[in-house]
Amino acid sequence: MNTLVIETSTPIELLAVSADGRVADRTAVSNVSHSVTLFSNIDAALGALGIGIRDIGLIGVGVGPGSFTGIRIAVSTARMLAQALAIPLAPVVSQLFYAVSVGASPGEFILTAFDAKKGRVFGALYRAGEDPLAPAELVPPGDYEISWLLEPARGARTIAVGDGAERYSDRIGLALSKCELLTGFIPSGERACRLVERFHAETPHRFEDISKVLPFYARKSDAEVIREAGEIKDRG
Amino acid sequence: MSEKNRRIAGLGLESSCDETSASVVADGRKILSNLIFSQIELHREYFGVVPEIASRAHLEAINGLVDRALREAGLSFGELDYVAATQRPGLVGSLLIALQSAKAISYAMNIPMIAVNHLEAHLYAPFLEGREPEYPYIGLLVSGGNTALYEVHGCGDYRLIGKTVDDAVGEAFDKVAKILGLGYPGGPAVERLARRAARRERLFPKILPDPDADYRFSYSGLKTAVMQYRRAHPEADPAEMAHAFQERALEILVRRVYAASREFGIPRIVVAGGVAANGRLREMLKEACSGEEELIVASPVLCTDNAAMVAGIGYHYFTRGLHSPLDTDVRARA
Structure with a gap:
């Protein structure tokens, strides 16, 4: 089955197509909105493999957490492509695309952290196992202060990726003596395709209803937070 | 001969503010379906549209609306000739949902995508009700986000004559509704309450002086006057x-x-936009008509944001070969 993967929850546009064992990986940092570059990259990836969009049989999409707008660009595009082509759509937590790409050795920890502003990161903590596509989730993807992700990794050999990890590198360095920060890390399109194909092979029925493929924001809108804070204050 | 063989079918998508809509229109004139999901309930407690909440809701709604719009029209994706979506102006995060969805349909089905100016689409709305578009006309666009006057000479051929220097008229209705404790959305609430007024006095000064030196509009002063009057009385x-x-x-x-x-x-004269649904405005426009003018106002259901107007104006771009590339981005301003 030919697979298209789209993930745009960070400034990195992860875009890859696999067909008959070959992979076209157009993943790169985007300096403009993903909405501008996405279709030219899809077209280029398909063209590199000599196939068209109607040859795609499965789409995988990063659902976050990450940039709200970035997530929506990927998810709205992927949902409508899947609907129009009548093909399955597999949602994948964005952090997992990064975790499976770092090439960690079994037992090593993987810290993924995207800058979430407000002194926080959208991140997760994994432990690599024998299967490179199935790291164990130690701290589930979510909206955290970086220290929440660091505490469980103390003493463990850790690989850290993401612009949030780079932003808080000093705090990571203080907390984790055996941490390697991979600056400018770009996730692997090939790994992303394999991950999506694995998910689909294991539970194909899960990916037929596109209405269930929704963003994982991990954070409420500011208006909701302010309103709820006001309600709590009123009750107090 | 099937419907498809006789007609050019376009799918319109709209998500510029707080309504998600999908519509199929034939030949730019005949509405085959027009589904609208209003987010009013989601925003009511905030007394206005919250952009992030709106963006999230658009994404959840749009695929189901497209599915229903096609089914109601009796068409499949493969029978569409083009897809049109609002590209500007509006809330950037909201606009992205319809535009990215339209690009996806365009790419998947290999049909042209038309990026539409929301304001031009509004002014096209009256021509979805059996009337052939005729030019030139003076277009008055009145809504929660826009208050503007245009000289329109054809599809894509329009000149801005004047616009609001501060709030849009619909925005002023929302703000005054809040001052009067009427809730959101303010337009219908203010109109309903105004009908019950026993005394009809001029409590507030004119917005801008006569004679009309230009075509500006302004609503912040009037809103302030209402607020001050409320405090004083x-x-x-x-x-x-x-x-x-x-x-x-x-x-x-x-x-x-x-x-x-x-x-x-x-x-x-063409009057369009959400505030054009206001019954008192429609009355005043008719009263002021000397008989020499031809007044064209869309029916209330087509005054609010909808995708039929997007598909409708999109048809005229499609038939002229004016297609949009898939690297087109959304724009907050017109």
Whole structure:
């Protein structure tokens, strides 16, 4: 089955197509909105493999957490492509695309952290196992202060990726003596395709209803937070 | 011969503010389906549209609406000739949902995508009701986000004559509704309350002085006047205040549109946008019509944001080969 993967929850546009064992990986940092570059990259990836969009049989999409707008660009595009082509759509937590790409050795920890502003990161903590596509989730993807992700990794050999990890590198360095920060890390399109194909092979029925493929924001809108804070204050 | 063989079928998508809509229109004129999901309930407690909440809701709604719009029209994706989506102006995060979805359909089905100006689409709405588009006309666009006057000579051929220097008229209705404790959305609430006014006095000053030196609109001063009057006269009847506000808010629109019609020698007038659904505005426009002007106002259901108007105006771009590339980005401003 030919697979298209789209993930745009960070400034990195992860875009890859696999067909008959070959992979076209157009993943790169985007300096403009993903909405501008996405279709030219899809077209280029398909063209590199000599196939068209109607040859795609499965789409995988990063659902976050990450940039709200970035997530929506990927998810709205992927949902409508899947609907129009009548093909399955597999949602994948964005952090997992990064975790499976770092090439960690079994037992090593993987810290993924995207800058979430407000002194926080959208991140997760994994432990690599024998299967490179199935790291164990130690701290589930979510909206955290970086220290929440660091505490469980103390003493463990850790690989850290993401612009949030780079932003808080000093705090990571203080907390984790055996941490390697991979600056400018770009996730692997090939790994992303394999991950999506694995998910689909294991539970194909899960990916037929596109209405269930929704963003994982991990954070409420500011208006909701302010309103709820006001309600709590009123009750107090 | 099937419907498809006789007609050019376009799918329109709209998500510029707080309504998600999908519509199929044939030949730019005949509405085959027009599904609208209103987010009013989601925003009511905030007394206005919250951009992030709107963006999230658009994404959840749009695929189901497209599915239903196609089914109601009796068409499949493969029978569409083009797809059109609002590209500007509007809330950036919201606009992205319809535009990215339209690009995806365009790419998957290998049909043209048309990026549409929301304001031009609004002005096209009356021509979805059996009337052939005729040019030139003076277009008055009145909504929660826009208050503007255009000289329109054809599809894509329009000139801005004047616009609001601060709030849009619909925004002023929302703000005054909040001052009067009427909730959200303010337009229908203020209009309903104004009808109950026992005394109909001019409580507030004119928005801009006569004679009309230009075609500007302004609503922040009127809103402030309502707020100050409310503070100074807490016992004042809200219905009388609603009436007095509404009269002042609408009279400048009527004055300006007819003045433009006379000055530019264009007797045809098109009024569109959410505030055009206001019954009092429609009355005032008719009362001011001398008989020499031709007044065209969309029916209330087509005044609010909808995708039929997007598919409708998109048809004219499609038939002229004016397609949009898939690297087109959204724009907050027109």
